[in-house]
Amino acid sequence: MAANDTIADMLTRIRNANLARHQTTQVPATKMTRSIAKVLREEGFIAEFEEAGQGVKRNLVISLKYKGKNRQPLITTLKRVSKPGLRVYSNRKELPRVLGGIGIAIISTSSGIMTDREARRQNLGGEVLCYVW
Numbered sequence: 830m831a832a833n834d835t836i837a838d839m840l841t842r843i844r845n846a847n848l849a850r851h852q853t854t855q856v857p858a859t860k861m862t863r864s865i866a867k868v869l870r871e872e873g874f875i876a877e878f879e880e881a882g883q884g885v886k887r888n889l890v891i892s893l894k895y896k897g898k899n900r901q902p903l904i905t906t907l908k909r910v911s912k913p914g915l916r917v918y919s920n921r922k923e924l925p926r927v928l929g930g931i932g933i934a935i936i937s938t939s940s941g942i943m944t945d946r947e948a949r950r951q952n953l954g955g956e957v958l959c960y961v962w
Contacts, residue, residue, distance in 0.1 A: 864942035932962025
């Protein structure tokens with residue numbers, strides 16, 4: 830499968846694994862998926878991620894988090910914002926607030942991938958990759 834949009838692919842895999850209440854899911858390892866996984870971990874949306882596989886066929890194994898007895902997924906929604914066909918950029922003054930700050934927007938800035946909160950703090954704008962809440 831040659832997906833040009835690795836980010837959308839990653840979000841879909843996490844979304845599907847959540848719906849099926851899987852403990853882990855695998856996404857192809859790229860610099861981008863690695864960075865996004867790091868942000869999701871720092872924000873507490875996923876438990877952990879690690880790399881598995883050799884060479885080109887490396888995967889990130891992402892451990893998902895659930896809450897409560899009936900295992901509600903912590904991530905209710907993953908929404909791709911900037912697509913390969915339509916990029917969405919935002920300067921530092923216009924960074925989106927997701928659900929009034931409950932959710933996060935993952936922004937690709939010149940200083941790496943970070944949340945909207947972090948980008949605001951560092952006075953950076955960038956490409957709005959996705960929303961998570």
